[in-house]
Amino acid sequence: MNLKIAAIAILAVTAAFGQSPEMTVMTRAAEALGGKVKVLAVKTLVIEGSGINPNVGQNPLPEAPLLNWNVPEFKRSIDLASGRMRVEQHRIAAFDFALATDVHQNMGLDGGVAFNVNPDGTAQRVGDAAAADRRIEMLGNPVTIVRAALDPVAKLSNLRKKGSEQRVDITTAAGDKMTLAVNTKTGLPASVSWMSSSENLGDVVNTTSFSNFETVDGLKLPKRYVTSIDFRNWVTADIQVSKNVVDGNMTDLAAPASVKASPAPQQQPVSVDAQEVGKGIWWLAGNGNARSILFEFDDHLTLFETPTSEARSKAVIDKARSVVPNKPLTEVIVSHHHFDHTGGLRTAVAEGLTVISHKGNEGIFKEVTSRRAALKPDLLTASGKTLKFRGVDDTLVLKDKSMEVVIYHVKDNTHSPLLLMAYVPRDKILVQGDLIDVGWTQHPWADNYAKNLELRKIDFAKDVPVHGKIQTHAEELAAIAAMKKQ
DSSP states (O other), X not given: OOHHHHHXXXXXXXXXXXXXHHHHHXXXXXXXXTXXXXXXXXXXXXXXXXXXXXXXXXXXXXXXXXXXXXXXXXXXXXXXXXXXXXXXXXXXXXXXXXXXXXXXXXXXXXXXXXXXXXXXXXXXXXOHHHHHHHHHHHTSSXXXXXXXXXXXXXXXXXXXXXXXXXXXXEEOTTOOEXXXXXXXXXXXXXXXXXXXXXXXXXXXXXXXXXXXXXXXXXXXXXSEEEEEESSTTOEEEXXXXXXXXXXXXXXXXXXXXXXXXXXXXXXXXXXXXXXEEETTEEEEXXXXXXXXXXXXXXXXXXXXXXXXXXXXXXXXXXXXXXXXXXXXXXXXXXXXXXXXXXXXXXXXXXXXXXXXXXXGGHHHHHHHHTSOOOSSOOHHHHHOOOOOEEEESSEEEEEOSSOEEEEEEOTTOSSOTTOEEEEETTTTEEEOSSSXXXXXXXXXXXXXXXXXXXXXXXXXXXXXXXXXXOXXXXXXXXXXXXXXXX
């Protein structure tokens, strides 16, 4: 059936049933799932299985595949009538990691209240942004999204055909905007997509696809859920279902009364303090565990790192300019491409800074700073500026009469093979990110750290880090030794 004939058929059905073409597609999807009456009557769903959670933005090399959190146990419980959900999963890191590598997560949603349950059973409320994300996650199921579309308050629009799918835009009763794709042959939901905003990537299209349907209690349900984003088609979750349960016995998913009574935590405003750690060198710290370092040269200023977010990086840049107001800030050294270290990359470009990083990062930096940000316009979108990049191979020396900063490539580092660190010979100050933080629970790169210090003949007096606190070399060695004993 060609597109013209398909359109005529849809209009004919619409006329017969007195509903819009978009609602006709939704009605067909409900029938394919087991019938509209059945879909609307479902009270609870439980999905159990296993899979992977790829570690987004943390691949060792910019072009390398993402590393995985293995998920041997996964359970999503949905109370459709009450608008509640609980996700319980056990995650094990399949890569070296500085914090806990074997984690049990228990994440709840009760209407507009999101909360986490600790291993000891205590619960605490989390922010409204998490509640919005979990509400979207609950719609990442063919039954829940079709029910949401059938709600009389929902708005359906923009029916179109792409390949073997019909697509309909849905604005739910809660105001969430989704796109449902329906297989034209089977009528079954194929995927649901939605937009989100990322500090690193700007506008992001997220898609959860459904496949390998089975019939459970008269309802067709997927046995595989794959969620991905439109940046390099990265998969963010892949769950293989071992058991679907419809209207089975379910524990109460309600948030504890104390959690409901507590206000949602608010994001704290960024604070940045400037601590002078050497002549013309400042540690720009403040709240959070992401810092930047400022170097003063004869006629300009250089930053090391603009991490985490636009808000933090703009505050850091403003602080740097206020510390030395008579010299322009012209460049920033970015230690590596991991997303927690490049959350302010778009901000740095917007502020006109030249980005200094390993030459192997130029491609991904161009890619992320070229993406649109219409959902949440950022400083880069407003500026219209493009990346100015200076690549480092093995060593780069930034030097004039006032300052000398030597940038070294960290050799053979498995966390990030393109990692950079910096050293100020005059003050014996080391600057590094992700080699060591005495607050970590383990130090998987301690040996690599020691080898690179030996290779570069660095015996520092102070490590002024991106993460953690300022320490002497002796203090760091003692902390690593104590941890190894534990």
